[in-house]
Amino acid sequence: MKIGFIGLGNMGAPMARNLAAAGHDVTGYDTAAPMPDGVHAAISAAGAAKGAEVVITMLPNGTILRTVAAEVIPAMAKGAVLCDCSTVDVESARAVADEAAKAGVHSLDAPVSGGVGGASAGTLTFMAGGSEQAFATVKPLFDVMGQKAVHCGASGAGQAAKICNNMILGVTMIATCEAFALADKLGLDRQKMFDVVSTSSGYSWTMNAYCPAPGVGPKSPADNGYKPGFAAELMLKDLRLSQQAAEAADADTPMGQLATLLYEAFVESEGGRGKDFSAMLPRFEKRHRG
Numbered sequence: 001m002k003i004g005f006i007g008l009g010n011m012g013a014p015m016a017r018n019l020a021a022a023g024h025d026v027t028g029y030d031t032a033a034p035m036p037d038g039v040h041a042a043i044s045a046a047g048a049a050k051g052a053e054v055v056i057t058m059l060p061n062g063t064i065l066r067t068v069a070a071e072v073i074p075a076m077a078k079g080a081v082l083c084d085c086s087t088v089d090v091e092s093a094r095a096v097a098d099e100a101a102k103a104g105v106h107s108l109d110a111p112v113s114g115g116v117g118g119a120s121a122g123t124l125t126f127m128a129g130g131s132e133q134a135f136a137t138v139k140p141l142f143d144v145m146g147q148k149a150v151h152c153g154a155s156g157a158g159q160a161a162k163i164c165n166n167m168i169l170g171v172t173m174i175a176t177c178e179a180f181a182l183a184d185k186l187g188l189d190r191q192k193m194f195d196v197v198s199t200s201s202g203y204s205w206t207m208n209a210y211c212p213a214p215g216v217g218p219k220s221p222a223d224n225g226y227k228p229g230f231a232a233e234l235m236l237k238d239l240r241l242s243q244q245a246a247e248a249a250d251a252d253t254p255m256g257q258l259a260t261l262l263y264e265a266f267v268e269s270e271g272g273r274g275k276d277f278s279a280m281l282p283r284f285e286k287r288h289r290g
């Protein structure tokens with residue numbers, strides 16, 4: 001397939017590389033990052049999009065996505081698919097889908113979970129919003145870049161699934177970390193805490209698969225000095241998007257709201273920037289009640 005790929009950063013580069021390695025004809029564009037192996041360079045976003053059957057974007061946020069989409073959509077052939085894999089606000093995703101539809105271009109919002117490791121290994125999960133037809137066109141590419149792709153519904157549904165999932169993740173990580181810090185103060189050994197909780201009703205992905213306590217459970221960023229993994233500032237980004245969406249939809253999300261405030265303090269004034277989001281545990285360890 002002829003593919004345009006715009007945004008070749010930490011996530012986009014390995015995704016584009018995997019598509020090229022699978023035999024697709026990939027033309028890339030990025031304002032700063034170098035071209036990955038096997039990807040032809042275009043001199044503009046429109047240049048990467050011209051003649052492509054599918055244009056994939058992997059950009060930092062909704063504002064940049066809207067700017068890039070405004071340049072790319074007029075360059076795309078009618079019937080081609082614009083597939084945005086960035087994590088952006090639901091409103092931007094829907095606005096881009098509307099612009100695409102006006103130009104006769106199909107679109108998908110298809111954010112991912114799995115991080116840089118998943119992008120390199122080709123094991124991402126895609127959650128997509130848009131038409132059945134657009135999903136069917138891009139599905140073979142999702143199968144190269146990932147191991148699972150779920151068609152979640154109409155435009156915006158992919159972003160909705162992503163921020164709901166990550167709101168649960170942020171809240172659960174905080175709950176797991178505060179419980180470990182409480183266990184410490186109660187004199188409960190961390191390994192024993194893990195042995196009980198990971199097989200009891202308090203189990204979760206954050207406890208069982210990504211344990212925030214060093215030396216306990218499977219290998220995780222906690223065992224590597226809390227080097228990301230999934231950086232605290234990216235968790236903050238997703239939590240903020242969840243609260244922005246909750247505000248717009250008039251949804252009551254008190255736990256998501258508190259998780260956002262805690263990650264905000266952690267990233268902006270407590271040295272959490274650049275650390276894995278599980279470094280909430282050493283944060284709680286140092287704190288006292290009140």
Ligand code: NAD
Pocket residue numbers: 006007008009010011012029030031032033045058059060061064067068085086087088112113114115116229230234237
């Ligand atoms: P990144 O900052 O490494 O990459 C973004 C790239 O976009 C950069 O190379 C930048 O130069 C490029 N860019 C910016 N403006 C541009 C423009 N106008 N035209 C062309 N290129 C432009 O970020 P990332 O970690 O690759 O994340 C990309 C997206 O994926 C984000 O929305 C992020 O939230 C999401 N995401 C990241 C992870 C992760 O673990 N890193 C996991 C899941 C989802």
